[in-house]
Amino acid sequence: MLRPDWPYARPQDQAVRGACRPGEDDHKWRRHRGMSNPVRDKLRQGAPAFGPSFGFGCATLVEVVGLLGFDFAYLDAEHGTISPRECEDLVRAADARDLPTIVRVGTSDPQVMLRYLDTGISGIQLPHMRVREDAERAVRAVRFHPHGERGLAGGRWADFGLRDPLPQNVQRANEEVLLIAQIEDREALDNLDELVAVEGVDVWFVGPSDLSQALGYPGQQTQPVVKDTVASTIKRLRDRGKIVGTAGPNADQVNYYLGLGVQYFTVSANQLFIGGARTFQANVEVPANVAPTEGA
Numbered sequence: 001m002l003r004p005d006w007p008y009a010r011p012q013d014q015a016v017r018g019a020c021r022p023g024e025d026d027h028k029w030r031r032h033r034g035m036s037n038p039v040r041d042k043l044r045q046g047a048p049a050f051g052p053s054f055g056f057g058c059a060t061l062v063e064v065v066g067l068l069g070f071d072f073a074y075l076d077a078e079h080g081t082i083s084p085r086e087c088e089d090l091v092r093a094a095d096a097r098d099l100p101t102i103v104r105v106g107t108s109d110p111q112v113m114l115r116y117l118d119t120g121i122s123g124i125q126l127p128h129m130r131v132r133e134d135a136e137r138a139v140r141a142v143r144f145h146p147h148g149e150r151g152l153a154g155g156r157w158a159d160f161g162l163r164d165p166l167p168q169n170v171q172r173a174n175e176e177v178l179l180i181a182q183i184e185d186r187e188a189l190d191n192l193d194e195l196v197a198v199e200g201v202d203v204w205f206v207g208p209s210d211l212s213q214a215l216g217y218p219g220q221q222t223q224p225v226v227k228d229t230v231a232s233t234i235k236r237l238r239d240r241g242k243i244v245g246t247a248g249p250n251a252d253q254v255n256y257y258l259g260l261g262v263q264y265f266t267v268s269a270n271q272l273f274i275g276g277a278r279t280f281q282a283n284v285e286v287p288a289n290v291a292p293t294e295g296a
Contacts (some may be wrong), residue, residue: 037122037176039072040202043263044242045164050248051102052269054079059093061088061269066097073099077116078106078127084115088156091119102178104289108134108139114150120157123178125205131186132194140199142179144170147200161282178202180245180264183233184210196240203264204237206230221249234260239265250275 031282042049051072052065062073075082077200087103094101100122108126117124126138131274140148154161158169179200184207186194196204208221208230217223223229230246237244238261245264248254249271257265 007227028098036172037100037178039102039122039264040176040178042071043203046263048258048263048265050254050267052272053247053266054269055082057082057086057090059089062090062093062099062101063097065269066094066099071100072122073101074125075101075103075121078104084119087116087121088119091121091156095120102180108138108141110137110151113141117150117177118153118155118157122176123180124200125180125182127182127207127210128185128188129181129183129195130185131191132198135181135195135198135201138179138181139198142177143174143200147174180205182207182210183237184214186214189229189233192236193240196237196242203243203245205264206233206237208247211222231260234262 039049039051049071050082051074052070053074053076054061055076062182065073075087075090077083077087082103086196087101091101099268101120102118102123103121104117104125104127106127107113113124113126121200124142129135129138134242141150142148144150144152152166153168154166154169157173158164158166163169180203181201182205183189183192183195207224209219211230211233212218212221212223215226215229217226220226234246234257243264244260244262245266246257246262248257248265248267254265254267
C-alpha cells in the first residue's frame with residue numbers, strides 16, 4: 001500500500017489514497033529536477049548567488065555545500081572529470097539538500113549538452129561564446145520548442161513521467177533552466193553587442209583566466225590591462241541590462257566584483273579548502289619544546 005502523500009501515487013488512485021502530489025505551491029518539491037529555480041529567482045531580484053565549483057565527483061561534499069547554505073553547486077565538466085553518469089549522482093546528492101546544480105561543459109555539441117541536461121541540472125554554462133551564432137546555437141540546444149530544439153524524452157529531468165504531464169515539464173524547463181554564456185576571448189569582446197542581443201541567455205559570465213591569456217598575460221589576472229578589460233566588460237554588460245557572472249577566487253575579489261554589479265559567482269571548492277587549511281595551520285600553536293611521551 002502506497003502512503004497517501006507519496007508523490008508518485010497514480011492520479012486515478014487519489015480518491016482512495018489521498019492527495020497524490022505535493023501542492024502546486026510546494027516550492028521545496030518543485031525545486032528538484034531543475035524545475036523551480038531559486039538561483040534564477042535571486043538573480044532576477046538583483047541579489048547575488050554563490051556556488052562552489054567541483055571538477056571531481058564527490059556526492060558528500062555536494063551535500064555539505066547545500067547544508068552550508070550556498071546557492072548552488074557548480075560542477076565543472078570542462079576542466080574537471082565529471083561525466084554525465086557522475087553528474088547524475090551529484091545531482092541526486094544536491095536534490096537531497098534542496099541545492100540547485102549548474103554544470104559547465106567544454107563543448108557546445110547539443111548531444112553532449114543533452115546528456116547533462118537530462119540528469120536534471122538547474123543550469124548549464126558554456127565557455128568561449130565568440131560570435132552571435134555561438135549563442136544562438138546554445139539557446140537552441142538548451143530550450144525546447146518554440147524557443148529551441150533540445151532533444152525531448154521523458155527522464156530524470158521530468159521525474160520519469162510520474163509527476164506531471166510532459167508538456168508541463170517542457171514549459172517549466174524552458175522557464176527555469178539557466179543558460180550561462182562565457183565571454184573570455186578577444187573575438188567575444190569585439191562582438192559583444194551582437195552576442196548579448198541573443199534572446200535566451202540568462203547570465204553572461206566574464207572569464208578572467210582565459211581572458212588573461214587572450215590579452216597576452218596568461219594567468220596574470222591582476223595585471224592592469226587584464227583587470228581593466230574585465231571591469232570594462234562587466235560595465236558594458238551591466239549597461240545593457242544583463243546579469244553578469246564571474247569567478248571569485250577569494251572574498252576580497254568577490255567584494256570587488258560585487259561593487260561592479262556582478263551577481264553570479266563561482267568559487268573554487270579547492271581554494272575554500274586550501275584557505276581553511278592555511279588558516280588552521282597558521283593559528284595552531286605547537287609548543288616549541290616537546291618531549292617524548294614516557295612509555296610510548
